[in-house]
Amino acid sequence: MTSQHPIIIAGGGPVGVVTALALARQGLPVHLYESEAHVNESPRAATTHAATLEMLDDLGLATEVTRCGLIEPRFRVWDRAAREIIAEFDFAMLKNDTRFPYVVQCEQHKLANIALGHLNALANARVAFSTRVCAFEEREDRVEVEVATATARRRLSGSYLIGADGARSTVRKALGIEFEGYTHSERFLVLTTSHAFDAEFAACSRNYFSDPDEWAALFKVAGDDGTGLWRVLFPTRPKETDAQALDEAAAEARLQKFFPKTGSYPVVHRNIYNVHQRVAAAFRRGRAFLVGDAAHVNNPLGGLGLNFGIHDGIVLSSLLGQVLRNEAPGDILDRYERLRRPLNVEFVQQQTIANKRRLEEKDPATRAANNAYLRATAADPAAHRAYLLRASLLDSVRGASDAAAMARGRVR
Numbered sequence: 001m002t003s004q005h006p007i008i009i010a011g012g013g014p015v016g017v018v019t020a021l022a023l024a025r026q027g028l029p030v031h032l033y034e035s036e037a038h039v040n041e042s043p044r045a046a047t048t049h050a051a052t053l054e055m056l057d058d059l060g061l062a063t064e065v066t067r068c069g070l071i072e073p074r075f076r077v078w079d080r081a082a083r084e085i086i087a088e089f090d091f092a093m094l095k096n097d098t099r100f101p102y103v104v105q106c107e108q109h110k111l112a113n114i115a116l117g118h119l120n121a122l123a124n125a126r127v128a129f130s131t132r133v134c135a136f137e138e139r140e141d142r143v144e145v146e147v148a149t150a151t152a153r154r155r156l157s158g159s160y161l162i163g164a165d166g167a168r169s170t171v172r173k174a175l176g177i178e179f180e181g182y183t184h185s186e187r188f189l190v191l192t193t194s195h196a197f198d199a200e201f202a203a204c205s206r207n208y209f210s211d212p213d214e215w216a217a218l219f220k221v222a223g224d225d226g227t228g229l230w231r232v233l234f235p236t237r238p239k240e241t242d243a244q245a246l247d248e249a250a251a252e253a254r255l256q257k258f259f260p261k262t263g264s265y266p267v268v269h270r271n272i273y274n275v276h277q278r279v280a281a282a283f284r285r286g287r288a289f290l291v292g293d294a295a296h297v298n299n300p301l302g303g304l305g306l307n308f309g310i311h312d313g314i315v316l317s318s319l320l321g322q323v324l325r326n327e328a329p330g331d332i333l334d335r336y337e338r339l340r341r342p343l344n345v346e347f348v349q350q351q352t353i354a355n356k357r358r359l360e361e362k363d364p365a366t367r368a369a370n371n372a373y374l375r376a377t378a379a380d381p382a383a384h385r386a387y388l389l390r391a392s393l394l395d396s397v398r399g400a401s402d403a404a405a406m407a408r409g410r411v412r
């Protein structure tokens with residue numbers, strides 16, 4: 001090994017923990033620091049795509065993730081006003097492309113906790129919660145990282161620093177890297193209900209409703225006891241404040257408008273958040289790297305952001321492993337940014353922006369053209385398969401030969 005210093009990871013979200021596990025399983029020393037006292041359990045991403053399931057399987061996580069989630073092979077796009085299915089897509093079309101021809105709806109905190117359990121079992125990995133990465137300096141052969149708890153500050157030496165510290169990344173800001181892109185004017189409201197939509201949506205639990213006035217999305221997640229919870233996602237209305245959108249009566253009215261029923265909706269969680277389309281201008285500076293939301297953020301339509309972040313971590317851990325074992329020269333680390341940044345723009349930013357535009361489109365002629373495109377794509381087996389290879393990110397890890405080799409952990 002070139003260095004005995006540990007690789008230091010800032011951030012114990014799902015991307016940080018999976019990245020730490022991918023490094024530690026190669027026998028590399030890893031220290032992970034998370035500023036909060038435990039993994040964030042608020043409702044965030046849940047959809048785990050085929051390309052990610054393959055990677056998680058290589059880390060020994062896919063079986064547990066599947067057990068804690070729900071398997072869903074399909075998704076549907078609806079016309080909300082007409083209550084009519086525009087198109088249904090079925091990942092079973094990919095049965096010859098992947099051993100996971102479906103998505104697993106597993107809440108991201110479960111994935112992080114599962115990976116953490118595996119990480120804690122490895123002697124070469126150290127995890128510290130309630131410890132914030134505050135600052136760092138690069139030296140020729142290492143990084144000097146300052147971490148702080150509520151009561152103390154200390155300095156550590158690391159071989160590399162990985163910023164997996166989310167959209168407001170301290171590491172990205174300290175590196176002076178611009179977070180290029182824009183923030184959508186509306187926020188997204190997520191209402192989680194224990195009302196069982198199962199009767200109405202038995203055939204498919206991932207649904208997108210296009211509507212020029214108020215689009216929506218409906219998903220089922222397993223919930224903590226596995227009995228299932230449904231999340232309904234809406235955009236906020238122009239001039240609506242967060243407090244107005246989160247108001248209990250307003251939430252009930254939105255749900256009743258979405259799907260009228262007798263009796264009120266039991267809402268177990270109301271959550272509102274800003275939505276961005278941003279990509280860091282650089283994913284690497286010297287010995288510091290950015291992965292996950294620290295490097296890129298996007299709207300959640302398509303469930304791509306977290307998946308792509310996990311792919312970042314797998315690719316980077318493969319490259320760092322080869323360099324630290326002296327199997328490859330240090331300059332292969334340049335490939336991380338060279339491949340991952342354009343792939344994010346091409347696969348994640350483009351798809352999520354297009355998904356949102358299709359759902360909210362107001363112009364009747366454009367809506368009709370969009371619907372015709374979706375119908376024609378779903379009806380043609382070759383186009384259907386091609387669409388899903390892209391939507392599942394399988395194309396992004398298999399398309400470019402370098403990227404494919406990286407995803408399989410063999411980069412030369």
Ligand SMILES: Cc1cc2nc3c(=O)[nH]c(=O)nc-3n(C[C@H](O)[C@H](O)[C@H](O)COP(=O)(O)OP(=O)(O)OC[C@H]3O[C@@H](n4cnc5c(N)ncnc54)[C@H](O)[C@@H]3O)c2cc1C
Pocket residue numbers: 010011012013014015016033034035036039040043044045046047108131132133134164165166167169170171271272273291292293294299300301302303304305306307309
């Ligand atoms: C409300 C909400 C809903 C979302 N819904 C979806 C969805 O439906 N689908 C989807 O694909 N994506 C969704 N996303 C995005 C998805 O949650 C992120 O892509 C995912 O969390 C990225 O994981 P990450 O590990 O990179 O970052 P995070 O999950 O943000 O984790 C970063 C971690 O770093 C810690 N940290 C921060 N600074 C420091 C520091 N200086 N030192 C140490 N630790 C630090 C934080 O406490 C946090 O635990 C949603 C995001 C939000 C906020």
